[in-house]
Amino acid sequence: MPSSSVSIALRWLEHGQGLPLPARQTAGAAGMDLVAALAPGADMVLPPGGRGVVPCGFAMALPIGFEAQVRPRSGLAVKFGVTVLNAPGTIDADYRGEVMVPLINLGAEDFVVQRGDRIAQMVIAAVQPAEFRLEETLDETERGDKGFGSTGHRRG
Numbered sequence: 001m002p003s004s005s006v007s008i009a010l011r012w013l014e015h016g017q018g019l020p021l022p023a024r025q026t027a028g029a030a031g032m033d034l035v036a037a038l039a040p041g042a043d044m045v046l047p048p049g050g051r052g053v054v055p056c057g058f059a060m061a062l063p064i065g066f067e068a069q070v071r072p073r074s075g076l077a078v079k080f081g082v083t084v085l086n087a088p089g090t091i092d093a094d095y096r097g098e099v100m101v102p103l104i105n106l107g108a109e110d111f112v113v114q115r116g117d118r119i120a121q122m123v124i125a126a127v128q129p130a131e132f133r134l135e136e137t138l139d140e141t142e143r144g145d146k147g148f149g150s151t152g153h154r155r156g
Contacts, residue, residue: 016058053102
């Protein structure tokens, strides 16, 4: 169990005023729900195959060493075929603009997004800085260069 939480500064934008803060729905949840900050009555209709960027109405300042991952909500994906277009999307620690979620409707019917709808989830994650070093050879492993299903799958 983590010993402490990460403190993140958040600033509401005018069109986000009155909406709930990003929040976990249960004590064990990893993701915090993001809600649509559309104007009241200004619904966004995503037709089958349609895409749209949904504003969340806030900007934030992640601490250096962290990122926010924007991920689909499983209920929207299973029930309606709606998912985050670039899942998982990354919000970098140096970004100070509005948090926005690109959605795509992979379902067979129009999907309507309204103000306050829970549209995605956001997970805060530590980022490990990395640097590449050039080598002529790499160490050997049992798997080697086998990929794309080489470790098996449940159907034959």
